[in-house]
Amino acid sequence: RKEVEQDPGPFNVPEGATVAFNCTYSNSASQSFFWYRQDCRKEPKLLMSVYSSGNEDGRFTAQLNRASQYISLLIRDSKLSDSATYLCVVIVGGSGNTGKLIFGQGTTLQVKP
Amino acid sequence: ETGVTQTPRHLVMGMTNKKSLKCEQHLGHNAMYWYKQSAKKPLELMFVYSLEERVENNSVPSRFSPECPNSSHLFLHLHTLQPEDSALYLCASSQDPGRETQYFGPGTRLLVL
Numbered sequence: 001r002k003e004v005e006q007d008p009g010p011f012n013v014p015e016g017a018t019v020a021f022n023c024t025y026s027n028s029a030s031q032s033f034f035w036y037r038q039d040c041r042k043e044p045k046l047l048m049s050v051y052s053s054g055n056e057d058g059r060f061t062a063q064l065n066r067a068s069q070y071i072s073l074l075i076r077d078s079k080l081s082d083s084a085t086y087l088c089v090v091i092v093g094g095s096g097n098t099g100k101l102i103f104g105q106g107t108t109l110q111v112k113p
Numbered sequence: 114e115t116g117v118t119q120t121p122r123h124l125v126m127g128m129t130n131k132k133s134l135k136c137e138q139h140l141g142h143n144a145m146y147w148y149k150q151s152a153k154k155p156l157e158l159m160f161v162y163s164l165e166e167r168v169e170n171n172s173v174p175s176r177f178s179p180e181c182p183n184s185s186h187l188f189l190h191l192h193t194l195q196p197e198d199s200a201l202y203l204c205a206s207s208q209d210p211g212r213e214t215q216y217f218g219p220g221t222r223l224l225v226l
Contacts (some may be wrong), residue, residue, distance in 0.1 A: 043203060043217035044156070073215065087156070091211060099211035101170070103156040 001026050004090050004104035012110045015095075017062055017078045021107045023071045023088030031099055031110045032091040035073050038106065039084045047086070085109070116140045117218035119204050125224045126194065134189040134221045137202030144210040145187040147179060159174040162187060165211045165222070194225045 005024045013019045023032075033050035048055065050062040050071050062072040071088055088104035117138045126132050138145060147159040161169035162181040176198075178190040187204055201222050205215040 008172070032212070032217050032224065041205075045217070046214050100161075101211070101215065105153070105155045 002105075003027060003092070004088055006088050006104040006107045008105055008107060010108040010110050012058075012084045012112060013078055014112055015078055015080060017111075018074065018076045019078055019109060020072055020074045021086055021088075021105075021109075023073075023104055024091060025069050025071070025090045025102075027090070027092045027102075028069060028091045030069075030092050033062075033071050034089040034091075034101070035060075035071075036087040036089055037084045038087055044087055046101075073110075078109075080111050080113060083109055087096045116216050117204060117206055119202075119218035119221050121221055122219060123222045123224075125226065126191070127226055128194060128196070130194075131190070131192040133191065134202055134204075134223075136187040136189075136216075136218055138185055138187075138204075138206040138216070140206055140216060142206040142208050142216070143184060144207045144212070145181060145184075146207075146215065147177075147187065147189050148203040148205060148217075150202075150203055156203065159189075161210055161214050168210060172220040191223075194223075199223055199225045 012018040035047040036044040037047040038044040048057050050064045054063040059076045061071045086107045087106045090102045091099035093099045120135045145162045149157045159173045160179045165181045176193050180188040201220045202218045204218040207215045
């Protein structure tokens, strides 16, 4: 079983749609969780952290379910510029400066006009 | 953004060649990383350096040899590579090892013939 698993997609949605991505992780000792975004032929960049209580950043909402070992990212009112691959990232091992980042394969989103 | 730079951006090499990839970070970070990104696969962590000392080597074949002469520079020396080593090689840095906010360079797209 992969340590971090995502549906690769692609998810094709019209502008203005709401879309949700899920991610599951296998290590119950995982400490921290994040979403990165990677545009086509570019490097990954941190999008947002995922907190236990859920958190929102504009049109983006991230949620964590530790019991089910599951993370989600919701994008409301999709824009063409949201088209990218969204990488689920988990820190395993220690926290702070001893943990290791594990990346999921990524979920590709294509927003159509 | 020029926080993390990588050269060359593209590289084609034969299986008997020796080449080096270079990464430089201008962020004052203490940790640097090499990742491999193959099509349809998650990012694979190859090496981690903290304050110029290698702290992790994820069972990478010896045909890949990292070098970290100082905290701002990281090299990946390549020799006798195989076609399956063709991938995008990404360098990243973070303030300390295991921190979620890793800043990636643009990558070197490598093709081994």
